[in-house]
Amino acid sequence: MSLVFAGVCSHAPGITGRAERADPELRDAFYARLDEMRERLEASRPDALIVIAAVHFANFFMNNMPAYCVGMGASYYGPIEDEEWLGIERTEVPGNADLSRRLIESILPSIDVAYAEEWQFDHGIMVPLHFLTPRYDLPVIPVNVNCQGPPLTPLERAYEFGRALRHACDAVPERIAIVGTGGISHWPATPDSGTINESWDRDFLHRFLRNRREELVAYSDEETLRDAGQGGFEIRTFIAVAGATEGATGELMFYAPIPIFAVGCTVATMAVD
Amino acid sequence: MSLYYVQKLMYQLNRDEHVRTRFGDDRDSLLREYQLTDEERSAIVDGDIGLLYVMGVNGQILMHYAAMIGQEWDEYIEAMREGVRRHGPVRAGLYSMLRDRTA
Numbered sequence: 001m002s003l004v005f006a007g008v009c010s011h012a013p014g015i016t017g018r019a020e021r022a023d024p025e026l027r028d029a030f031y032a033r034l035d036e037m038r039e040r041l042e043a044s045r046p047d048a049l050i051v052i053a054a055v056h057f058a059n060f061f062m063n064n065m066p067a068y069c070v071g072m073g074a075s076y077y078g079p080i081e082d083e084e085w086l087g088i089e090r091t092e093v094p095g096n097a098d099l100s101r102r103l104i105e106s107i108l109p110s111i112d113v114a115y116a117e118e119w120q121f122d123h124g125i126m127v128p129l130h131f132l133t134p135r136y137d138l139p140v141i142p143v144n145v146n147c148q149g150p151p152l153t154p155l156e157r158a159y160e161f162g163r164a165l166r167h168a169c170d171a172v173p174e175r176i177a178i179v180g181t182g183g184i185s186h187w188p189a190t191p192d193s194g195t196i197n198e199s200w201d202r203d204f205l206h207r208f209l210r211n212r213r214e215e216l217v218a219y220s221d222e223e224t225l226r227d228a229g230q231g232g233f234e235i236r237t238f239i240a241v242a243g244a245t246e247g248a249t250g251e252l253m254f255y256a257p258i259p260i261f262a263v264g265c266t267v268a269t270m271a272v273d
Numbered sequence: 274m275s276l277y278y279v280q281k282l283m284y285q286l287n288r289d290e291h292v293r294t295r296f297g298d299d300r301d302s303l304l305r306e307y308q309l310t311d312e313e314r315s316a317i318v319d320g321d322i323g324l325l326y327v328m329g330v331n332g333q334i335l336m337h338y339a340a341m342i343g344q345e346w347d348e349y350i351e352a353m354r355e356g357v358r359r360h361g362p363v364r365a366g367l368y369s370m371l372r373d374r375t376a
Binding site for chain 1: 277280281284287288326331332333334335336337340341346350353354357367368370371
């Protein structure tokens with residue numbers, strides 16, 4: 001089979017952990033769009049969900065940092081953070097080790113991915129799952145892209161990783177869904193938490209939804225750091241989804257800066273056949 | 274400066290219950306396993322979030338350490354701001370490359 005669903009959403013820990021402090025109207029509108037994304041995901045009848053997330057130093061550290069890592073566990077646990085802090089209860093999440101292995105084997109001719117049989121999900125995966133697979137009954141295959149500890153993988157490679165992932169999905173009989181999750185501009189967990197460059201975000205989303213590779217990979221890291229903060233490096237997760245859906249365009253379901261969530265909250269899907 | 278080891282300790286505190294237990298019961302012995310300066314050691318022991326931020330500890334690690342020692346979100350943000358006021362701009366790591374937006 002192939003890719004049956006592709007989308008992107010935000011994952012900031014405040015989305016669940018500081019929910020009561022957000023403007024209720026805006027928060028509930030955002031949650032409603034995430035729920036609509038869940039409905040679309042379920043309607044695609046996926047056998048597994050690949051979550052392309054950003055490294056937050058939960059599983060990987062600067063002693064041995066993979067540029068890309070794909071999970072190959074039978075199951076995973078999360079959140080690694082304090083349950084009360086994140087507002088999500090700790091749970092087991094099913095994986096599919098055999099499917100992971102076949103996908104990784106297909107990716108390796110193009111991209112030197114690492115793999116991990118153990119993985120504790122942090123907010124970068126748990127927050128999306130909380131909304132998209134709230135019963136934790138869909139096998140998940142986690143992917144991390146190092147967006148946090150430079151040197152970082154170039155944007156062109158993030159796009160290529162997405163293409164390799166798509167090729168791998170096309171080679172297996174299962175129906176696969178992909179969700180990329182990252183912030184666009186943001187300065188999370190710093191004194192500038194809550195700062196959001198909305199015009200930069202909207203310009204990036206415009207490029208993403210049109211899925212024009214040259215426009216997406218045109219940013220230098222210096223420009224991103226200046227205009228979108230260190231959190232902006234997470235555009236790699238969106239760019240990987242663009243690579244996985246090359247030729248398709250997207251639909252923006254929601255975008256609004258919610259400062260207490262420290263990010264421009266985003267929900268979008270890409271049209272896949 | 275041994276920012277790497279300060280962050281490594283916090284990375285392990287954040288993900289390993291045994292390290293957290295040792296941090297409570299056997300702290301001196303645990304800290305000797307990391308190459309820390311005196312300033313780093315005391316910032317960790319004192320829970321000086323502001324100084325740890327100025328030293329360059331990544332917020333993805335530091336925010337969980339702050340939560341572990343009981344700081345609420347607003348206290349954590351304020352502690353980093355106070356750290357910059359007291360000790361000057363971030364000295365190393367990713368954030369030392371950022372424009373100072375709080376000035």
